[in-house]
Each structure stands twice: as C-alpha cells, then as structure tokens.
Amino acid sequence: MKIINSLGTGFIRVVKAVKGIIITWFCFYFLVLTFVYPLRKSLDFTFGSSMITERLADGFDFEVFADLGNALPSILSFFSTGFMITFFAGFLLNAFLTAGLFGSVKKDSGRFSAPGFFSAGALNFWPFFLISLLITFGIIFLFIIIVLLPVSITAMAETLPERSIFLVSLVSGIVFLLLIPVILLVADNSRSFKTGHREVPALKSIGKGFSLTSSDFGRSYLMMLILILGQVVPGIAAILFLPAWKPVTGGGVFLLLVVSQLLFFARLFLKTWRYASVTARMDDILLTNTRGMEIQQVNN
Amino acid sequence: MKYKSGLLAGLISLAAVLQAQIINKTPLSERITGYTIRAVLDADAKTVSCTMEAFWVNRSADPVPDIQMHLYMNAFKSSRTTFYRERGGSPGSGELDRGWIDITSFTDGNGNDLLSLMEFISPDDGNTEDRTVFRVILPEPAMPGDTVFIKTGFVTKLPSRIIRTGFSGDFFFVAQWFPKFGVYEPAGMRFAASGGWNCHQFHANSEFYSNHSVYDVEITLPARFITGSGGLLMSETTAGDLKTVIYRAEDIVDFAWTAWPGYSVVNDRWRNVDITLMLPHDRIKQVDRQLTAVKNALGYLDENVGPYPWPHLTFVDPPAIGAGAGGMEYTTFFTSSSSYFVPSFFYLPEMVTVHEFGHAYFMGILASNEFEEPWLDEGVNSYWEQRIMDHFYGKNSGMINHRLFKLSDIAMGRMNYTRFPSRQASSNAEFSWNYPHGTYGIITYSKAATILHTLEGIIGTETMNNVFREYYRKWAFRHPSGRDFINVVSEVVRKEHGLKFGPDMNWFFDQTIYGTGVCDYKISDILNRRITKPEGPADLSDGASASVDTTGPQYTSIARLERVGELKLPVEVLIHFNNGDEIFETWDGKARYRDYEYQGSRKIEWVKIDPEYKNKMDVNLVNNSMTTIPERTPLRRIAGRIASFTLFFLSIMLL
Ligand SMILES: [Zn+2]
Numbered sequence: 001m002k003i004i005n006s007l008g009t010g011f012i013r014v015v016k017a018v019k020g021i022i023i024t025w026f027c028f029y030f031l032v033l034t035f036v037y038p039l040r041k042s043l044d045f046t047f048g049s050s051m052i053t054e055r056l057a058d059g060f061d062f063e064v065f066a067d068l069g070n071a072l073p074s075i076l077s078f079f080s081t082g083f084m085i086t087f088f089a090g091f092l093l094n095a096f097l098t099a100g101l102f103g104s105v106k107k108d109s110g111r112f113s114a115p116g117f118f119s120a121g122a123l124n125f126w127p128f129f130l131i132s133l134l135i136t137f138g139i140i141f142l143f144i145i146i147v148l149l150p151v152s153i154t155a156m157a158e159t160l161p162e163r164s165i166f167l168v169s170l171v172s173g174i175v176f177l178l179l180i181p182v183i184l185l186v187a188d189n190s191r192s193f194k195t196g197h198r199e200v201p202a203l204k205s206i207g208k209g210f211s212l213t214s215s216d217f218g219r220s221y222l223m224m225l226i227l228i229l230g231q232v233v234p235g236i237a238a239i240l241f242l243p244a245w246k247p248v249t250g251g252g253v254f255l256l257l258v259v260s261q262l263l264f265f266a267r268l269f270l271k272t273w274r275y276a277s278v279t280a281r282m283d284d285i286l287l288t289n290t291r292g293m294e295i296q297q298v299n300n
Numbered sequence: 301m302k303y304k305s306g307l308l309a310g311l312i313s314l315a316a317v318l319q320a321q322i323i324n325k326t327p328l329s330e331r332i333t334g335y336t337i338r339a340v341l342d343a344d345a346k347t348v349s350c351t352m353e354a355f356w357v358n359r360s361a362d363p364v365p366d367i368q369m370h371l372y373m374n375a376f377k378s379s380r381t382t383f384y385r386e387r388g389g390s391p392g393s394g395e396l397d398r399g400w401i402d403i404t405s406f407t408d409g410n411g412n413d414l415l416s417l418m419e420f421i422s423p424d425d426g427n428t429e430d431r432t433v434f435r436v437i438l439p440e441p442a443m444p445g446d447t448v449f450i451k452t453g454f455v456t457k458l459p460s461r462i463i464r465t466g467f468s469g470d471f472f473f474v475a476q477w478f479p480k481f482g483v484y485e486p487a488g489m490r491f492a493a494s495g496g497w498n499c500h501q502f503h504a505n506s507e508f509y510s511n512h513s514v515y516d517v518e519i520t521l522p523a524r525f526i527t528g529s530g531g532l533l534m535s536e537t538t539a540g541d542l543k544t545v546i547y548r549a550e551d552i553v554d555f556a557w558t559a560w561p562g563y564s565v566v567n568d569r570w571r572n573v574d575i576t577l578m579l580p581h582d583r584i585k586q587v588d589r590q591l592t593a594v595k596n597a598l599g600y601l602d603e604n605v606g607p608y609p610w611p612h613l614t615f616v617d618p619p620a621i622g623a624g625a626g627g628m629e630y631t632t633f634f635t636s637s638s639s640y641f642v643p644s645f646f647y648l649p650e651m652v653t654v655h656e657f658g659h660a661y662f663m664g665i666l667a668s669n670e671f672e673e674p675w676l677d678e679g680v681n682s683y684w685e686q687r688i689m690d691h692f693y694g695k696n697s698g699m700i701n702h703r704l705f706k707l708s709d710i711a712m713g714r715m716n717y718t719r720f721p722s723r724q725a726s727s728n729a730e731f732s733w734n735y736p737h738g739t740y741g742i743i744t745y746s747k748a749a750t751i752l753h754t755l756e757g758i759i760g761t762e763t764m765n766n767v768f769r770e771y772y773r774k775w776a777f778r779h780p781s782g783r784d785f786i787n788v789v790s791e792v793v794r795k796e797h798g799l800k801f802g803p804d805m806n807w808f809f810d811q812t813i814y815g816t817g818v819c820d821y822k823i824s825d826i827l828n829r830r831i832t833k834p835e836g837p838a839d840l841s842d843g844a845s846a847s848v849d850t851t852g853p854q855y856t857s858i859a860r861l862e863r864v865g866e867l868k869l870p871v872e873v874l875i876h877f878n879n880g881d882e883i884f885e886t887w888d889g890k891a892r893y894r895d896y897e898y899q900g901s902r903k904i905e906w907v908k909i910d911p912e913y914k915n916k917m918d919v920n921l922v923n924n925s926m927t928t929i930p931e932r933t934p935l936r937r938i939a940g941r942i943a944s945f946t947l948f949f950l951s952i953m954l955l
Contacts, residue, residue: 035946049926049927051925056937057933057934059705060705060938063708079942087953136955162620238948242944250936253940256940
C-alpha cells in the first residue's frame with residue numbers, strides 16, 4: 001500500500017508541476033536545436049542542388065555521405081564535437097532544471113510558480129551538479145568493475161569456450177541493470193533531501209541518500225523498478241516506431257517531429273513522477289522517523 | 301633419363317594411381333604434377349613428419365635443367381623472411397613459435413640423392429634469409445615429355461601465430477606445409493617471352509600459382525582429433541590411440557587440412573555436391589546461415605559462370621583460437637570467419653563464405669597467377685562475391701540489413717576504393733608485393749571489383765555473364781593471364797554488340813586495370829534563359845516535339861556537363877523538363893565538357909548523369925545530378941532524427 005500511496009502522492013505533485021516539465025522540455029529542445037540546426041544547414045550547403053539526397057528517402061545510405069569526399073570529415077567532426085558539447089551543456093542544464101523540478105514536487109511547494117522553479121534551480125544548482133557528477137562517476141565505475149572487467153578478462157582467456165563471453169556479458173549486464181534502480185534511488189533521495197534541507201552540504205546529502213535508500217529498501221526498490229519500467233515505455237516506443245516511419249513530405253517530417261517530442265515529453269513527465277514519488281516516500285519515511293522519535297521522547 | 305628398376309616401378313605406379321579416376325570420370329586438368337604424402341602429426345611437438353612422392357611432367361618443348369619448388373612454411377622461420385619483412389612483426393621468439401620445413405631426404409626417380417644439389421633461391425627480392433623456394437639441378441635435363449619423379453622426407457613445424465597456417469593449443473590448420481612444384485611456363489604461356497619456372501617466394505599478400513594436381517594424402521594423428529581437408533575421405537581407421545585418415549583430391553591447386561577435437565561436423569547436399577561444414581559446437585546456431593550462403597554461391601556461379609565440377613566441398617568456420625586461419629581458400633576446402641554472436645542483420649560470415657568459396661572458380665578452376673596478377677584472382681572473385689551478396693541478401697543490403705542502416709556489398713567495395721586516399725598510387729598491373737602505400741587490398745580487391753561492375757554497367761549483365769561463361773569454357777583448369785581474360789571480354793562483346801564499343805575492349809582495361817586515373821563526371825550548371833525574340837525554330841530533334849509550344853515564353857535551356865577525372869567512359873544523361881518531358885542522351889565522355897541545349901517553352905528542371913548508378917567508378921556521385929528545385933525533406937528528416945536521438949540520449953544519460 002505504501003508504494004501506491006507514494007506513487008499516488010507523486011502523481012498529484014507531478015501534475016501540479018507540469019509547467020515545470022514544459023519549461024524543462026523547452027530548454028532541452030532549444031539546447032539540441034542549437035546543435036542540430038547548424039548541422040542541417042551545413043548538410044544543405046554541402047549537398048547543394050544535388051539530387052543524390054533522394055537516395056536517403058528509404059533510410060540512411062552511407063554511400064551518399066561517403067561521396068561528400070573532403071566535406072565528410074568536417075561534417076563528422078561537426079557532429080561529434082557538437083554532440084559532445086550538447087551533452088556537457090545538457091549536464092549543466094540538467095542540474096539546474098532537476099533542482100527546479102525537485103523544488104516543485106516537494107511537500108510544501110503549493111501551486112507551481114515559474115519564479116519558484118527558477119529560484120530553486122539557481123539555489124541548488126551547485127549541490128545538484130555535484131551530486132549528479134559523483135553519482136555519474138559512480139555508475140561509470142560500477143560499469144567498469146561489474147561489466148567491462150569481467151567481460152574483458154573472459155575475452156582474453158583463450159581456453160574458455162566462445163559462449164562464455166556472451167554469458168558473462170549477459171550476467172554482468174543484468175547485475176548492472178538491477179543495480180541501476182539502487183543508484184537512482186540514492187541520487188533521487190540525495191537530491192530530494194537536499195531540496196528539503198538547504199543547510200545540509202551536498203556530500204552529506206549523498207550520505208543521507210544512501211541511508212534513506214537502505215531504510216525500507218525492498219519497497220523503495222520495487223517502487224523505483226515500476227517507475228523505471230514506466231519510463232522505458234516511451235523509449236521503446238521511440239525505438240520501435242520512429243525509425244520505421246519515413247515521411248517523404250515536409251508535413252510528414254513535421255508530424256514526426258511532433259510525435260517524437262510528445263514521446264520525449266512523456267519520458268520527462270515519467271521521470272519527474274519518479275522524483276515526486278521518491279520525494280513523497282522520503283517525506284513519509286522522515287515523518288515516521290520523527291514520529292518514532294517523538295514517541296520515544298514521550299516514553300522517556 | 302634412366303631409372304633404377306625397383307624405385308622406378310614404384311614411382312610409375314604412383315603416377316598411374318595419380319592419373320586414375322576416383323572422384324570424377326575424366327580428368328579435369330592436364331595433371332602436370334601429382335603428390336602422394338604420408339604424414340604423421342605430433343600434436344605435442346606441433347610437427348608433421350612426412351614422406352612424399354611426387355612427379356612433374358615436362359609438357360613444354362624445352363629441355364628443362366632443373367626443378368623449382370616452394371617451401372612456404374619457412375616463411376615463419378624468422379622475422380627476416382620476405383613474408384615477415386613485408387608484413388612486419390615476427391613469428392615469435394620461442395622455439396615452439398616459429399614455423400619451418402626441413403627436408404631430410406630428397407632423391408630422384410633413379411634413387412640419386414639430390415639433397416646436396418638443393419639450393420635456396422630468392423627470385424623475387426634476392427633476400428638470402430628467405431628459404432621459401434629451392435631449386436635442384438637435375439642430373440640430366442628433363443626432355444619434352446619426360447616425367448621427373450621425386451621422393452622426399454621432410455618435417456614441417458607449424459607456427460604458433462596462425463597466419464593462414466599454424467596451431468593454437470589443439471587446433472591445427474595445416475596449409476603451405478609440403479614441398480610443392482612451381483609452374484613451368486613455356487614461351488607464350490601467359491605471354492611469357494621465354495620458357496622458365498614461375499616459382500615465387502612466399503609473400504605477405506599472395507599464395508597461389510600451381511598446376512592442377514592429384515593428391516593422395518594419408519594422415520596419422522591422435523584419435524581424438526576430428527579432421528577435414530580438400531580431399532574426399534577414402535578411409536578412416538583407428539588403432540589404439542591413433543587414427544589414420546586417407547584423402548584423395550583431384551585437379552586442385554593446393555592441399556590443406558585441419559585437425560581439432562572441438563569441431564562439430566554438419567553435412568548437407570547441393571545437387572550432386574556433398575557439403576561438409578566444420579565449426580565449433582558453440583556456433584551450431586549459425587549452421588543454416590553458413591550452408592545457405594555456400595549454396596547460394598554454388599547456384600549462382602554454376603548458373604552464371606560454369607559448373608562446380610567436384611562432388612565434394614568442405615568448409616571450416618575456425619574457432620576464435622584459430623581465427624587466423626579464417627577467410628582462406630583451397631578450392632574444394634575453404635575457411636569462413638565468424639564468432640559466437642553475429643547479429644542477424646550483419647552478413648559478414650556469409651560474405652566471407654561466399655568470397656572464399658568463389659575462389660574455387662577464380663584461382664581454383666581458373667588458375668591465374670595470384671602473385672603476378674592478383675586482381676584476376678581477388679578482384680574478379682570480389683566482383684562475384686558482391687554480386688552474389690546483393691542478389692541474395694538485398695540490392696541495397698548485401699552487407700548490412702538493419703532497418704536503420706543498410707549497406708550493399710557492391711557499395712562497400714566501391715567506397716573502399718573511391719574513399720581510399722592513395723587510390724591513384726598504383727594501377728592493377730603490379731606484382732602482389734609491389735603495391736605502395738598499403739594499396740594492395742584496395743586496388744586488388746575493391747578497385748578491380750568496381751571496375752568489373754562498371755564494365756557490367758556498360759556492356760550489360762547478360763553479356764557480362766556470357767563473358768565469364770566463355771572465360772570458363774576456354775580457360776578452366778588452365779592458367780589464364782589478365783590479357784587472356786581481356787581478350788575473352790573483347791571477343792564476347794564484339795559478338796554480342798558488334799562494333800558498338802570498338803573493335804576490342806582494350807580502351808576500357810587500359811584506362812582502368814592498367815591505369816591510375818579516376819573517373820568523375822559532373823553537372824556543372826543548368827541554365828534556362830528566356831528568349832526575348834524567337835531565335836528560330838525550336839529544337840525538334842529530341843523526339844519530344846509534342847510539348848514544344850511556341851505561344852508562351854520561350855527558353856534556351858542548357859545542361860552543362862564536365863569530365864573532371866582522367867577516365868573517359870561512356871556517359872548516360874537524363875534531362876527532365878518542367879512540363880514532365882524527359883530526354884535521354886548519351887555522351888562518349890571523351891571531351892572535357894559537353895553542353896546539351898534545347899529551345900522551347902519548357903525549362904530544364906533537373907539533370908542526372910548515370911541515372912541508374914551503373915558507373916561504379918565515378919568517385920563522386922553527389923555531383924552527378926543537379927536540380928533547380930532542391931528537395932530538402934530527406935535532410936530535414938535526418939536532422940529531426942538526430943535531434944530526437946540526442947534528446948532521448950540526454951534523458952537516459954542524465955539522472
Ligand atoms: Zn580472396
């Protein structure tokens with residue numbers, strides 16, 4: 001029941017904060033546009049008035065790009081550096097926006113206000129940045145020791161059957177994926193705690209994130225698993241349907257853009273629901289703890 | 301020559317056995333050479349100890365004073381051999397690492413000991429550290445029609461770093477392992493000016509030029525091993541811990557074999573051909589993929605080139621520990637390449653299988669000289685591999701067939717050539733070890749295949765098939781040269797197209813195979829000029845007169861074409877007008893530019909050079925078309941996809 005309560009409370013809070021999600025979507029969309037629009041213009045310029053682009057109507061045709069000759073390396077480096085810069089800018093932007101979103105879904109946030117969203121974002125930018133950075137490094141570290149190392153060691157062992165590399169990758173991959181909800185619980189609990197306790201330093205929040213994750217772990221884990229699986233749905237929908245859809249008219253391309261943005265928005269919504277549910281659950285745990293302490297004090 | 305009677309009788313019976321028919325009813329080749337080998341594998345010492353009886357028949361009109369033979373396993377003796385000098389690296393420093401072949405006895409048909417007459421030679425580079433070719437001056441020259449018999453004992457040590465041949469633990473791939481005759485070429489053969497032995501050293505990039513031979517090979521090895529070879533298994537007997545297998549192969553140019561306890565063996569049949577596939581147990585799921593691929597290739601080459609004449613075919617998908625043996629060809633025996641997991645959309649194992657099987661034709665049956673004209677072997681074979689892959693696995697997806705990303709095998713070959721920075725550093729007229737700047741693979745495989753696709757575009761697919769049918773009919777089980785192939789092309793094209801392409805096709809091959817120029821035609825401009833005053837009657841010669849309307853505004857429309865590259869190839873041009881009219885023009889492509897001019901009420905909307913993408917040699921397809929109304933939708937769609945991908949990536953990666 002507690003899970004459903006947290007999810008329900010989380011849902012009410014996320015609906016209240018939907019404007020915050022729209023702001024988040026817009027910021028990310030604008031960020032990506034600053035990378036993709038110049039890329040598209042440079043492609044337009046490079047292909048000029050050639051009709052070879054009609055060979056792209058049926059999907060990606062590498063030969064078309066290969067024939068760009070000397071222009072290809074510059075387009076590729078434009079793509080790769082642009083992608084990297086967008087990712088790093090996205091990382092900073094995410095620290096700011098998630099701080100705003102956590103602020104909007106906390107217990108006493110009341111009605112959504114844009115100034116409240118931005119001030120929460122500004123206030124908690126550095127702690128959120130630090131928490132995200134440390135936990136991202138933690139994920140990379142876990143990936144290296146759980147997946148990369150065992151798989152590389154198996155690959156180097158000549159005497160093992162070939163199947164073993166596949167099996168080791170499978171098992172270590174599953175273990176890693178099962179750990180992801182735990183890591184996200186720590187990240188979300190830390191950020192949620194930090195939002196409610198401005199005076200606590202970021203590193204201490206991470207510590208609190210761990211302790212909150214371990215208290216009533218089974219139920220928290222289950223809730224996180226449900227939320228993550230929900231989040232995966234729009235991703236799978238995007239992977240399954242979008243590539244097969246090959247519009248040939250300008251209107252069709254626009255519709256494709258709208259649908260993919262809707263799917264992205266759905267993902268953002270579900271992610272924010274995750275923040276809100278974790279926050280609701282944390283409120284619940286902290287309340288119980290406080291009550292417990294009060295009862296203890298009364299008994300004393 | 302005089303022979304000692306006992307030995308002579310034995311050797312003559314050897315010749316009789318080797319000339320006998322066991323596999324096919326009649327000999328497929330002249331059988332100038334033949335080998336009977338008894339081999340014992342020492343799985344611990346990684347050696348094969350052998351005795352061998354062999355013969356060479358002097359079919360030339362020359363008295364031949366010597367014999368020349370390969371000892372290719374000596375390429376793995378040190379890092380100073382020609383093989384390692386060319387490819388870099390070393391065979392390893394340990395005693396067990398190096399590969400070598402030691403001749404322990406060598407007598408002729410008379411029983412004369414010729415061991416002391418053996419002398420190592422290095423005809424290609426004078427490298428005295430290279431002992432991959434030896435010569436024996438015969439006590440008496442071999443006169444026309446004479447048969448030279450030899451009897452030899454030798455030990456072959458396999459190398460630990462498998463490069464086509466070697467061992468890894470209990471895995472053995474035994475190739476280039478016995479002394480093998482070179483090819484004696486009389487004057488005129490492959491346009492040779494004078495008679496002589498053609499016996500090249502072992503190089504990093506080529507291995508094959510031999511007479512079609514008969515092989516009787518007996519191998520004794522520990523009973524736990526599963527064996528396979530290019531021969532037909534005649535018998536298998538076990539005695540204690542050892543077993544002996546006897547193979548016979550007819551009319552093939554090389555004999556290799558493999559032994560490994562881990563093989564799973566699968567049998568199948570295509571018409572009268574028994575197919576044996578040997579692969580690790582782990583890859584049993586790939587059996588269908590592999591067998592389908594080889595049967596596709598059998599059917600396609602049988603239909604378009606000529607029959608596969610042996611009733612047996614064995615191929616191996618080596619385990620990861622023996623991956624270095626993968627992707628090799630020994631006519632009735634070849635190796636593919638794969639791994640435990642290969643996605644179903646990625647046809648690499650199929651491609652390797654089709655390619656290596658194809659060598660049964662191009663090198664095996666049509667036994668060209670890979671050392672001197674590698675394009676005739678690898679290039680021609682790559683051309684057929686690419687045709688087969690795109691035919692069976694999709695015109696645009698013969699290599700990769702994913703819904704997001706498709707790649708044809710022909711396109712991949714073309715790109716390998718057109719995008720290679722040193723694509724003009726060499727023509728195809730080099731010996732295999734002389735290609736500069738790492739161009740061997742690109743020029744020999746990719747460029748040559750692209751040239752042949754372009755030829756197919758010019759003369760048509762059916763004529764191309766007829767070229768290869770005639771090439772097979774004329775040259776099967778012989779040794780054609782590049783010029784022999786080109787003569788067949790000219791003959792067939794003249795027969796089917798008259799003088800449309802000139803008296804011969806040398807103009808094509810001189811520019812492409814024997815030249816280094818690139819092909820690039822482009823549309824430089826489209827002009828539609830309004831005619832203020834009518835300048836005369838409209839051009840009615842284009843067959844589209846119905847659309848010429850002199851009542852509205854009149855235009856002079858010009859399509860400007862240019863030849864940017866050095867190659868001069870026929871050019872097809874499609875010109876599309878704003879009223880829907882289309883005019884198809886042909887240009888001989890010789891001048892530096894060509895303008896097509898039309899007058900009338902219609903305007904040129906777009907122009908395409910080679911609208912059907914037949915000229916694969918054109919290094920830039922982007923400039924082959926031009927439109928006055930560019931269509932940006934595909935690029936917008938790609939940009940949209942990149943945007944969506946980036947957004948989803950960010951939302952997944954950011955916590
Ligand atoms: Zn090949």
